[in-house]
Amino acid sequence: MNHFATTEFWFHYRRLPAETRELADRRFAMLQADPRRLHMRLPLTGRTPHAERAPSTVVDGNDREAHMIRSICAVVIAVVGWFVAATLGNWLLRALLPGYSGVETAMAFTFPMQLGRLAVGLVSSLCAGALCAALARPNSHADKLVAGLMVVLFLPVHYALWAKFPVWYHVFFLASLVPVVLAGAALHRKFAAVIIARTPRANTT
Secondary structure, eight states, X not given: OOBOOOHHHHHHHTTSOHHHHHHHHHHHHHHHHOTTOGGGXXXXXXXXXXXXXXXXXXXXXXXXXXXHHXXXXXXXXXXXXXXXXXXXXXXXXXXXXXXXXXXXXTTOOOHHHHHHHHHHHXXXXXXXXXXXXXXXXXXXXXXHHHHHHXXXXXXXXXXXXXXXXXXXXXXXXXXXXXXXXXXXXXXXXXXXXXXXXXSOOOOOO
């Protein structure tokens, strides 16, 4: 059985009394060890002093379907976001690098132009990963799917353009897709966790 925790869950979890969080952690560990033991569920409010019932992290059938749809949307939007960011970056290269527009059709780029294009690719991959993490549920593998999909999309492109660029250019671009997309997703999660941690706790007294 898979379990997922949303950002909203962690928001409320951190506001529970310490004894309730410890109880929840123990019960969840027991649930992971044996999901068939129904008595592992958290007690209702009132059965433990000052306890609040934590939002459930167990995903039922309807939640699985919603999770899948949300992940698919996150993947599609992230891939589209990659190309949007790359297009904006390419416009920036046209404006900043003299002669870029003139050689773009023939792809006879100079070394600085090639470095600029690789930099645009890195930024686009970071944006795609962050966008995917922002839209998908926590603990989703959507960012990994985006990373793999980008490699699948660009392999035939770079094969067709093999003679247009040096080998190191192809290797760097393709090899950087997966780690940079995943890094963008990780950065977004870390940033979101910092924001939640800095959110003032509600008064529980």
